[in-house]
Amino acid sequence: MNELTIALQDGQPLYEQIYAFIKEAIIHGEIPFKTKLPSTRTLALHLQVSRSTVNLAYEQLMSEGYIESIAGSGYYVAEIEELLSIKKQSNNPNPLIHKKETKHYDYDFSPRGIDLSSFPYHTWKKISKEVLTDVEKELLAIGDPQGELELRYAIVNYLYSARGVRCEPEQMIIGAGNEYLLILLHQLLGISAKIAIETPTYKQAYRVLSSLGHQIKTIEMDSYGMRMDQLEESGCNAAYVMPSHQYPTGIVMSIKRRLELLAWTKQAPNRYIIEDDYDSEFRYKGKPIPALQGIDQNETVVYLGTFSRSIAPAIRISYMVLPKPLLKLYQERFSFYASTVSRIDQEIVTRFLSEGYYERHLNKMKALYRSKHDFLLNALKPLMKGFRISGEHAGMHLLLTAKKKLKEQKLIDLAEAYGVKVYGMSSNEIGEQKKEPATIILGYANITECEIEQGVQKLLEAWKEYL
């Protein structure tokens, strides 16, 4: 081939146009394999462009492997059988899977949400802007894999005074959400770890651990917490619990059960307790229940906490305290994982904690949730003929259990017909769902007192046959 006529246009670099023309011609078989291309000099003259322009186009074609240069001979189209199969691609003719539309409710007693209307916007913006003003090289470079030391110090101090957690900053790992930290823990425990989980439970932890391939044994609870007899029979070597405020039952694990659980870890090597302390800041009667981690003398408790509920869900910062054997393993084998949290965000939270804003914010939220809690308890009084309440005085939800024998789904459907979204206890159960008395979860964090009043009024109408 001695000539190649290419209609060059304005706008795009000339070498790119030459490159694209030849590439397309090769792909579509218009220039057959092994064809010798015109020399750069010939083509440059023919197209009236500089030789370096043609050179650049040829080099690009070479680096992508469309043409080859044979020393002393020239440029040849490479032999690429598979090219014949490349067709112009359509723009995705197959529709992609789309998400379900979410239904709208007038009143949503979600146990998941938090009250974001009381988020300290002003303070947060002020601190963020201060941090941004200070942003320079350091905050943009790769940080400590465990999270910045200052943030770990601030959290350790908070946990010691507020939760009775005893640890050093070196034991703490900051991560982008509890789920990420559970993934890390999964690697520390090893795939063969068999994990005991209460039922009902916080389903998300169950989903993460089971989808990572762990064998899970579900353990029932009595009024003191996870049943020890079932745990001992389970053959598990790790137990996932929420001792300070079990989700969703609201059960506080008694000191006796805590000590039994700790004693269980001593009966065999490599036994661990995973303590998820997800919302224990919020207790409206007495003071918060101290963490189980604080009385562990055997280095067997992994402590998990998060700012998702106490600050905001979109602040993706959680923390995990490792007992020393797991810390050693982490530092030896897993500290290659880079931190998943931006250093700017870490710095903002560090200042929020260490300048006293977090404590003030928590106090404000506690008062707010307590008020909603009391308001809901009061509003529910007319329902007491047909239901009893449990799990109150803490957290952001309570439970309504029907006295009559009836289906949970029936209660949910009736509420829905009146525009009220309520949640069934059984959706938090693992495995076979109990036929037990129907139990409804009512969350009150993300709903106003006015909505609580109106929503409960609707529930009274919806469920009147059961009252």
Place this chain on the structure above:
Amino acid sequence: MNELTIALQDGQPLYEQIYAFIKEAIIHGEIPFKTKLPSTRTLALHLQVSRSTVNLAYEQLMSEGYIESIAGSGYYVAEIEELLSIKKQSNNPNPLIHKKETKHYDYDFSPRGIDLSSFPYHTWKKISKEVLTDVEKELLAIGDPQGELELRYAIVNYLYSARGVRCEPEQMIIGAGNEYLLILLHQLLGISAKIAIETPTYKQAYRVLSSLGHQIKTIEMDSYGMRMDQLEESGCNAAYVMPSHQYPTGIVMSIKRRLELLAWTKQAPNRYIIEDDYDSEFRYKGKPIPALQGIDQNETVVYLGTFSRSIAPAIRISYMVLPKPLLKLYQERFSFYASTVSRIDQEIVTRFLSEGYYERHLNKMKALYRSKHDFLLNALKPLMKGFRISGEHAGMHLLLTAKKKLKEQKLIDLAEAYGVKVYGMSSNEIGEQKKEPATIILGYANITECEIEQGVQKLLEAWKEYL
């Protein structure tokens, strides 16, 4: 027990002092198990506090399980054998594992760093402050598990025009770093997936995939990329590659090899290519090599990209494009994972991209790195008697291979003696390290031209016996 004398002090709430006193007395055996406590009325009178104060203390003790209430009889200390083992805990007598000190070098040719002195501080702060001003409820609530749609749109548009990637925003998942996305991919591929990885390679990906339990087969490269014969013999069903610019060799996978690799995926079900396109923005000769994903017609390429190198390492935002079979699996089974990236950060990057700043920033960085690249190439000329260069004209590093037979570590040690940190190729190899010609990696992103000049001068002295 009819009396309990407690020295109440100012400062702490009275109920807390009563609670703490009784709790400590129970723990230390000063009040034996099953002891009946004074009634709330008696204790209130005795301590001269209100009855509700004592009530609160007793309720707290009950909720933690230290005492029990027996109806009609009163309050009793619970029976907790294990309590006897609780001692006052010392403040961590065992020293924790501490990190190694990092050595200081005068000149560091790290291939990992990027040039942060050219980060668009002004623009970034401006956008961040704009986003912060707009922060309200929505940005703090839980977001889309795949990442915000606006950000995915912006990235998809960028990838289409800059990298030839063809996908819909629905196929994209945003995550806090490549490692997190690899963990997600691990779950999509399943633990039994056997993964082919080139050697030498980007060791971090190898570490993640192997520590998650995957069987890894290392595959050698020829000058076109991963060797197909070895891949076919490997029994693998996934291949991790960096076709546009292999790390650390700098090899560009030829179009022929790309098509062979795609053809390989068709030979058996569930075969996937993991394309890590980590730094292909940076090419100093011709135009960037288009992504392999763009010519995949069989929905077998998983495309991974990151802003760690193109914006900043501390910006923990990466993205993964899933082919439709894996997307379906993700949506059915793994979309329960909450996003690991803060929505505020996502919004900042969205605006950075869609307002054209990213493109401008990339152009600036490309010019900057090209200049450093050219400068380094020029400075290295006197070394050419003893070394040859490869992997140049792209990325942020190049390779120096010794012509004489000598140990790589020797070169590194000699450089270190002159205050220069250089990196050995063999640290990127998996398994047995080749005895091959010693090869040194010289990164130039995070070092000034002045330092390049002086650093190379030191290398000339350090390595003079090999020149």
